[in-house]
Amino acid sequence: MIERRMLLRAGLGAAAGGLALGRARAEAEPYVLGTLFPMAGPNAEYGTIFTEGAQLALTHLAADKLLSRQVVLKAEDSQGTPQGGAVGMSKLVNVDHALYVLIGFTGVSKAAAPIGTRAKVVMVNGGGVGPDLAGLSPYYWNVIPLASAEVSRIAPYLVAKGWKRVALIYMDDPFGNGLRKSMQTDLPKAGGEIAGLFAITPAEQQFSALAAKVRDAKPDVVYFASYGAQQAQIIKQLRDNGIDQQLVTYSGALIPSVRSLPQAEGLIFTVQTAPWSATDPVTRRFLADWQATHKELPSVYHQNYYNAVRLFGLLAHGLEQQGKPVDGDSLRAELLRVRRFALVGGEGTFDDLGDLSVPIDIETLKGGQPVKLD
Amino acid sequence: MTAYLLNLAQLAAIFGLLAASLNVLVGYGGIFSVAHAVFFGFGAYAGAQIALNVTPDVLLVSAAGGLVAGVLSLALALPALRVRGEYFVVASLGLQMVATTAFTEAEPVTGGLGGLVGIPPPQLLGFSLASPWAFLAVCLAALFGGLAVMRLLMRGSFGRSLMALRDSESAAEAFGKNVALLKTLAVALGCTIAGVAGGLFALQMAFVNVESFTLDQSVLVLAMVIVGGTGTLAGPLVGTLLLLLLPAALSFLPGIPPTEIGAVQQAIYGLAMALLMIFRPAGLAGRAQGKR
Amino acid sequence: MLLAQLLISGIQTGLLYALTAAGFALIFGATRIFHFAHGAAYALAGYGFVFAVRAGWSWPLAALLATVLAVGFGLFMDAFVYRPIQRHTGSFFTVFVAAFGVVIVVQSGIEIGFGRAFVAVTSPLTRASAVLPGLYLARAFWIALAAAGVLFGALGLFLARTRTGIALRALAENPDLLRAYGLSARRLSALAFALGSALAVPGAVLGAATTGLSPSVASHVMLVSLAASVVGGIGSLRGAAAGGLVLGIAENLVVSVLDTQWSEAAGFVVLFAFILFRPRGIFGAALAR
Numbered sequence: 042m043i044e045r046r047m048l049l050r051a052g053l054g055a056a057a058g059g060l061a062l063g064r065a066r067a068e069a070e071p072y073v074l075g076t077l078f079p080m081a082g083p084n085a086e087y088g089t090i091f092t093e094g095a096q097l098a099l100t101h102l103a104a105d106k107l108l109s110r111q112v113v114l115k116a117e118d119s120q121g122t123p124q125g126g127a128v129g130m131s132k133l134v135n136v137d138h139a140l141y142v143l144i145g146f147t148g149v150s151k152a153a154a155p156i157g158t159r160a161k162v163v164m165v166n167g168g169g170v171g172p173d174l175a176g177l178s179p180y181y182w183n184v185i186p187l188a189s190a191e192v193s194r195i196a197p198y199l200v201a202k203g204w205k206r207v208a209l210i211y212m213d214d215p216f217g218n219g220l221r222k223s224m225q226t227d228l229p230k231a232g233g234e235i236a237g238l239f240a241i242t243p244a245e246q247q248f249s250a251l252a253a254k255v256r257d258a259k260p261d262v263v264y265f266a267s268y269g270a271q272q273a274q275i276i277k278q279l280r281d282n283g284i285d286q287q288l289v290t291y292s293g294a295l296i297p298s299v300r301s302l303p304q305a306e307g308l309i310f311t312v313q314t315a316p317w318s319a320t321d322p323v324t325r326r327f328l329a330d331w332q333a334t335h336k337e338l339p340s341v342y343h344q345n346y347y348n349a350v351r352l353f354g355l356l357a358h359g360l361e362q363q364g365k366p367v368d369g370d371s372l373r374a375e376l377l378r379v380r381r382f383a384l385v386g387g388e389g390t391f392d393d394l395g396d397l398s399v400p401i402d403i404e405t406l407k408g409g410q411p412v413k414l415d
Numbered sequence: 416m417t418a419y420l421l422n423l424a425q426l427a428a429i430f431g432l433l434a435a436s437l438n439v440l441v442g443y444g445g446i447f448s449v450a451h452a453v454f455f456g457f458g459a460y461a462g463a464q465i466a467l468n469v470t471p472d473v474l475l476v477s478a479a480g481g482l483v484a485g486v487l488s489l490a491l492a493l494p495a496l497r498v499r500g501e502y503f504v505v506a507s508l509g510l511q512m513v514a515t516t517a518f519t520e521a522e523p524v525t526g527g528l529g530g531l532v533g534i535p536p537p538q539l540l541g542f543s544l545a546s547p548w549a550f551l552a553v554c555l556a557a558l559f560g561g562l563a564v565m566r567l568l569m570r571g572s573f574g575r576s577l578m579a580l581r582d583s584e585s586a587a588e589a590f591g592k593n594v595a596l597l598k599t600l601a602v603a604l605g606c607t608i609a610g611v612a613g614g615l616f617a618l619q620m621a622f623v624n625v626e627s628f629t630l631d632q633s634v635l636v637l638a639m640v641i642v643g644g645t646g647t648l649a650g651p652l653v654g655t656l657l658l659l660l661l662p663a664a665l666s667f668l669p670g671i672p673p674t675e676i677g678a679v680q681q682a683i684y685g686l687a688m689a690l691l692m693i694f695r696p697a698g699l700a701g702r703a704q705g706k707r
Numbered sequence: 708m709l710l711a712q713l714l715i716s717g718i719q720t721g722l723l724y725a726l727t728a729a730g731f732a733l734i735f736g737a738t739r740i741f742h743f744a745h746g747a748a749y750a751l752a753g754y755g756f757v758f759a760v761r762a763g764w765s766w767p768l769a770a771l772l773a774t775v776l777a778v779g780f781g782l783f784m785d786a787f788v789y790r791p792i793q794r795h796t797g798s799f800f801t802v803f804v805a806a807f808g809v810v811i812v813v814q815s816g817i818e819i820g821f822g823r824a825f826v827a828v829t830s831p832l833t834r835a836s837a838v839l840p841g842l843y844l845a846r847a848f849w850i851a852l853a854a855a856g857v858l859f860g861a862l863g864l865f866l867a868r869t870r871t872g873i874a875l876r877a878l879a880e881n882p883d884l885l886r887a888y889g890l891s892a893r894r895l896s897a898l899a900f901a902l903g904s905a906l907a908v909p910g911a912v913l914g915a916a917t918t919g920l921s922p923s924v925a926s927h928v929m930l931v932s933l934a935a936s937v938v939g940g941i942g943s944l945r946g947a948a949a950g951g952l953v954l955g956i957a958e959n960l961v962v963s964v965l966d967t968q969w970s971e972a973a974g975f976v977v978l979f980a981f982i983l984f985r986p987r988g989i990f991g992a993a994l995a996r
Contacts (some may be wrong), residue, residue, distance in 0.1 A: 123530045127622035132422075148529060152622050155533035213519070213968060214528040242519060242968040243528070246825065246927075247720070247918050249964040251968060253712040256841070270825050274919050277827060281917065282716075283835045283843035303829060447800060494982055500799065501741055505937045506982040508930065509975035516972035544731045630926070634807055678818040685811025692805035693791045696798070 071111035072367065074099075074353065075139030077129045077153060078168075079146065080383035086296070087342070091145050091168055092116070092347035094339070097331060102268055102354045109361055115139055118271075123152035134146065134160040140368060141353050143346055147171030147216035154178045160292050161369035167345025170291065172219035175394055180369050182376070184348050184384075184412075188216070188266070191291045191311040192223040196231040196399045198415060200263055204287060206236035208260035210251065212267050212276065213240040220266045220291070226304035232308075236260035241267065241275075248275055252282035264289045273305070274299045280304040296338075300409045307405060309414065312343050314400040316386035327385045348384045348397075416484075421547040427659050428554035429615050432561045434639040434651035436608035442646035443569055444601035445581030445596055449633050450491060450507040453514040454484040454606040456628030460524060463531045463623045465614075471535045473544065477614035484610025485603050492602040494652070496595050500583070511630050514687055518625040522555050530624025537618040561608050566648055568604070578646075608652025642691055644698025651699045661687065708841035713959045719848045719917075722855040723910035725948040727928055728935035729859070730906030732780075732947035735936065737878045737899035740789050741799065743806035744780075746929030747813040748904040752777040753911035753920045754817055760828045770951020773907045784809065785897055810925050817922040827919035847917055854909040859948060862902075866944070875899060922941030934978040953977065 076095060078088035095114065102112055115137040117129035126149030133139040134156055142157060145168025146148050157164045158178040164175055165182050172189035174181070201205060209224055211217035221238065228235060237258035239251055255263060263286050265275050272294055279288065281304075288305075292312040295306045299305050316324055317338060327347055331339045356375045365371050373395070381390050387399045403415040433455055440446040460482030465471075465479045494506035518525050525531065536545040537553070544550045568574055580587040580597055588594050617623045635658065643654025661684060691699075727749060734742045752773035759769035788809060790802055832850065835843035866872040878895050907928070914920060932947075935954050939946025954974045961973035 048982075051768075122626055123528065123532075123624045124620070124622065124626045127530075127532070127620060131621070151529055152532050152624070156621065191749075213966075230963075240966045240968060244923075245967065246921060247958075247970075249716040249918070250713055250959045251967045253709060253716065253843075254962060256712075256843075257709045270921075274825050274827075278918065281833045281835060281845065283837065298825075441800070494979070498982055501941060502937060502982055504741075504799075504803070505933050506979060508933065509982070512930065513972045513979065516969060519968065553992040625938040627915075631801075638804055638807070641800055645800065678815040682812050682815035682819075685808040685815065688808030689788065689805045689812065692801045692808065693788060696792060696801040 042158070062315050068192040071113045072108065072141070072353075072357065073137055073139045074112060074114050074116060074350065075133035075137060075142040076116045077117070077119045077126060077133060077142055077144045077149060078150075079125070080116065082116040084121035084146070086157065087121070087145060088118075090340060090342045091346050093142065094167070094343035095143055095350045097327070097343070098347040098350035098354070101326070101330070105354075105411060107354050107358045118178050119144075119146065119149045119153075121149065123148040125149065127156065129153070129406045130156045134162055135189075141165070141372065143349050144168065145169050147174060147219070148214055150174055150177065150181070151215050154181050157181070163212055163369050163372050165349040167349050168295070168342055169216070171216035171249075172220075172223050173215065175396055179373060179395070182391070182397075184352070184389075184397045184399075186313050186399045186401055187396075188220045188291050189223040190225075190399075191218060191401055193227045195264075195289065195291075195311050195403060196224070196227040198403055199228075199264075199289065200233045201233045202262075204262035205233045206259070207232050207233055208237045208255045208263045208286075209235055210238065210239045210241060210255070210263065210265040210267070213242055216268070217241075217266050241271075243269075243271065245271070246274060248278035249282050252279050255279070256273065256282070256284060260286060262287045262289055266291060266293075268293045269296070270298045272296075273302045276302060276308065277304050292341075295411065300406060300414065305406055306408070309403065309405050310411075311401050311403055312400045312411070315341060316344070319387050321387050323383050324385045324387065344385050348386075348389070351384060352376075352382060355379075423612070423659070424506040425547070425551050425554050425619050427655060428551070428558045429612050430626045430636070430639065430659060431652050431655045432554075432558045432615075433609055433612040434636055434643070434655045435558075435562055435565060435648075437636050438537060438640050438645060438647075438651045439565060439569075439601055439605035439608070443465045443574060443577045443581065444598065444605075446598065446601060447504050448491060448507040449504060449630070449637060450511040450514065451605075451609055451636050452627065452628045452630070452632035453511055453634070453638075454488060454491075455613040455616065456514070456518060456623075456625075457487050458610025459617040459627065460518075460613075461621045462614030463612070464524070464616040466530065466537075471537050471618065472541075473537050473618065475616070476537070476618060477557065477611040480610040480612075480614025480617070481607045482610070485607035487600075488602050488606030491545055491606065492599045496598055503699060508583050508630070509633075511633055515625060515629050518628055519534075520579040526624060528625060530622055532622055534617055534621045534623070536621070550619065553641070554619070557611060557615060561611070562648060565604075565608075569648075573600070587630055593621060594628050623673075638688055642688065642698055644700035647700050648699075650698050650700040654698070657699070659683075708837075709963055710960070711842055713963055714956065715842070715844060715848065717956035717959030718952070719851050719955070720959060721952035722851045723913055723951075724931050724935055724955045725951030726858060727907045727910045727948040728857055728932045728939070728951040729739075729944050730903035731932040732841070732903075732936045732939070732941070732944050733862075733906065734899050734903035735941060736944065737875050738789075738896045740793075741802060741806075742784070742789075742900075742903070743803055743929055743933075744784055744788075744809045744813075744925075745903070745907065745932050746925035746927065747810050748777040748780045749907040749911045749914075749928040750813060750817060750920070750922070751780050752908045752916045754821060754826070756912050757821075757826050757828055757915050757920065770908065770912050773912055774905055777878065777904040777908050777911070778901045780813075781900035782897055785900040804982065810929065814922045814925055821922070825919040825921040826915070828915050830916050833917045845917075847913055851909070851913055854913075858909065862906075862944070871895075871898070888938040931974070934974060938978055938981045 057078040078091045079085055117133050119125045119129045130153035133142055142162055142163055142164045144164045144166050147169040148168050150166055154177045158180050163180050167184045170188040172187050174183055174187055211221045267275055289309045298306045356372050359375050360367050360371050376391055381388055391397055402413050404411045404413050437451045440448050460484035462476040462480040465476050494503055537550055538544055576592050576597055639654035639658050640651050642687055644650030751963040755776040756769045756773040759772045788805055792805055832846045833979045835845040838844045866876055874890050875895055935950035938953055939950030957977045958970040958974045961970055
């Protein structure tokens with residue numbers, strides 16, 4: 042069950058504070074899972090996708106009768122912003138008493154993590170890719186490869202293609218700065234160099250001057266790290282203003298507004314390998330049930346949040362078997378004890394930081410469709 | 416639900432104080448600033464730094480917030496002394512835009528877009544204020560303390576001179592009022608109180624970033640003052656309650672797709688602002704038209 | 708070459724700012740109303756244009772729809788928002804909040820209708836090609852130049868030579884005198900709003916083709932128009948045009964020394980400096996105090 046809470050738009054955010062309708066603990070002590078996704082505003086489409094994956098996993102958990110108690114989902118709107126994240130996380134922790142929170146977005150995570158850590162609430166990320174999300178807190182785990190992994194995958198590929206001078210356009214926020222740092226270490230290591238660094242902000246819309254500066258740096262290839270609809274603006278205006286070099290980015294580009302843009306044809310990006318051909322029973326069941334209702338292939342985000350909820354089920358099941366209480370500390374101990382879990386995409390292994398390692402592909406856009414390159 | 420209501424009440428008290436402080440400028444001084452969120456922001460960042468690095472004591476945090484905002488309010492007083500009316504609005508608009516960028520870029524102090532996280536729970540003289548009831552009491556005390564100070568000052572000779580200035584600058588000058596001093600004091604007073612509200616805000620949210628100090632926030636606070644009624648003590652409070660509660664109430668609207676609720680709320684909020692100004696230009700708590 | 712390139716894009720941006728700001732200045736000059744919702748006329752025109760092009764209309768027809776929308780919005784604001792407020796001695800503050808409310812309504816309406824993502828129309832006109840080594844120019848630049856030249860020329864002639872144009876300029880100075888001459892101040896003010904709003908259309912159409920539009924474009928345009936008319940001198944058409952050009956160029960040139968996130972702020976630093984040191988603006992005669 043989902044309890045929707047709505048906040049107002051970002052500009053009103055501060056005043057909104059906690060203007061969501063709250064409800065204290067319900068029923069007879071179910072396990073409360075929280076979601077902290079953008080549910081309104083420019084990033085709302087991400088929130089919908091994330092929630093769908095988690096919901097399917099909840100259905101499966103209930104059908105399997107894996108746990109002795111009911112599991113309920115409480116939703117808070119993060120608005121995709123650090124402030125929305127801090128407010129929403131406080132509410133999930135203090136009002137809803139969630140013990141396991143699904144989270145996405147880098148800025149949101151960084152603002153919410155201290156609050157969750159203080160309350161020893163486990164936070165699982167399946168959408169944000171900022172490199173410093175690794176080891177953000179002992180209670181903060183990732184089931185998605187982070188941009189640092191995407192950068193170390195693409196850097197040698199670029200150099201091998203003969204594109205040694207890379208112009209880097211990056212968002213001046215926790216996500217973008219983290220990606221920039223990864224690029225600054227990985228690219229020289231692979232034998233390339235940074236031809237120029239160009240910071241942008243989320244609200245920016247005019248990139249003609251930026252294009253002039255990028256062109257002036259004479260790069261072999263242009264890498265940009267932004268998110269949401271701004272990516273389409275960047276691509277269009279770079280192309281319009283005479284940047285003919287190859288454009289490269291990370292997995293965030295896989296959204297409709299980019300894919301439908303004519304100028305995005307040939308864009309190269311990295312993305313976690315989709316496991317739809319895997320033959321293990323967990324993946325097959327996820328895929329079959331997903332396609333039965335949605336009539337199309339799931340996205341990797343669906344997969345990640347399904348895995349996040351499934352992971353909770355497996356951990357709590359293990360703890361119940363051992364007669365231990367289910368809380369942040371015991372969940373973390375159980376994760377580090379077991380390490381290997383049967384998840385969608387096959388067996389997954391977590392490292393000491395609580396991060397799942399996932400293989401990454403290099404793909405390109407052909408006629409709006411992603412095509413594997415390497 | 417209680418926790419939620421308490422949270423709302425704390426925010427209402429903080430924003431009430433903020434709106435009342437803007438009222439000193441707009442309502443009594445006739446200084447029409449759309450940069451008030453900047454000083455709220457100065458206070459919040461200063462308060463957050465004190466809480467993170469020194470102590471989360473409410474008194475110290477809000478004093479630091481008020482001090483920093485008060486000192487920096489000269490940035491606003493300067494144009495206020497030189498130009499009037501439309502020109503000043505545009506000047507404060509410019510200040511707001513530049514400050515937003517500066518807040519975003521001054522990462523060592525403000526944390527940039529990522530903000531300052533992990534502000535510890537507030538204390539008062541060594542006692543913990545982690546309980547929402549206790550912190551609400553502090554917020555209310557600050558609100559009513561601030562209102563009392565403003566009432567005292569506005570009823571006194573300072574307030575009367577200020578209002579004379581608002582109604583006719585040349586007449587006030589002719590009566591030998593020191594226009595520059597009066598304006599500077601009004602700006603400093605309003606911005607200092609805004610800074611205090613900012614310090615409380617930092618403690619309340621346990622997190623600050625630039626999103627809370629944008630032009631949208633300035634306009635929201637301004638709307639609180641004007642919708643409530645400028646130049647009255649109760650006006651800003653009425654406006655604050657209305658503009659904070661209206662969106663909360665609107666979230667109960669049935670039959671709207673969830674992704675559109677934000678936009679529909681906004682539309683109703685904007686419409687309410689416009690209609691109110693057309694049909695009740697003096698504000699809800701304001702006197703009848705024509706005799707501001 | 709970088710400087711030359713930035714100057715070129717500054718001029719292109721600035722010309723469009725100039726037209727929009729001139730519309731704002733025309734309205735203010737004639738009616739003494741600070742039309743804060745001017746940006747909403749721009750947004751409506753831009754989105755109307757995108758809508759029509761997507762529906763398969765030809766560009767001239769789509770531009771016509773954009774003009775109709777902008778003018779209609781201007782007339783609506785004049786008749787149903789500003790006039791009722793001014794009837795009961797509404798102050799400058801009241802006008803500001805009411806107009807801001809309308810901007811919010813328009814912005815959310817666009818969000819509901821078009822989504823929050825940016826929209827753009829694709830056209831070969833915006834594709835730049837090298838005219839000199841390292842200097843790129845799109846045909847959109849010449850269109851902006853031509854549109855600004857033709858419109859400013861026509862507007863200048865209209866205001867200087869025709870009876871209505873002269874009356875429009877006199878409206879703010881002495882409405883009573885106009886009445887004595889048998890001219891309706893009411894109709895002249897409607898005319899000012901119609902013309903002023905129409906001046907936002909070229910910027911909106913070219914904006915839709917070059918940078919794309921987003922729902923928040925209304926507030927950005929409002930800020931720019933305000934800033935440009937102050938830099939130029941409030942109420943002066945020539946001043947607003949020059950102010951728009953200065954802002955556009957400043958926004959782009961600053962990129963040669965600072966990162967792009969400072970470009971909007973740079974425009975406002977220029978503005979702030981003008982207010983402090985030359986509040987009359989470049990051409991303005993009206994004194995601030």
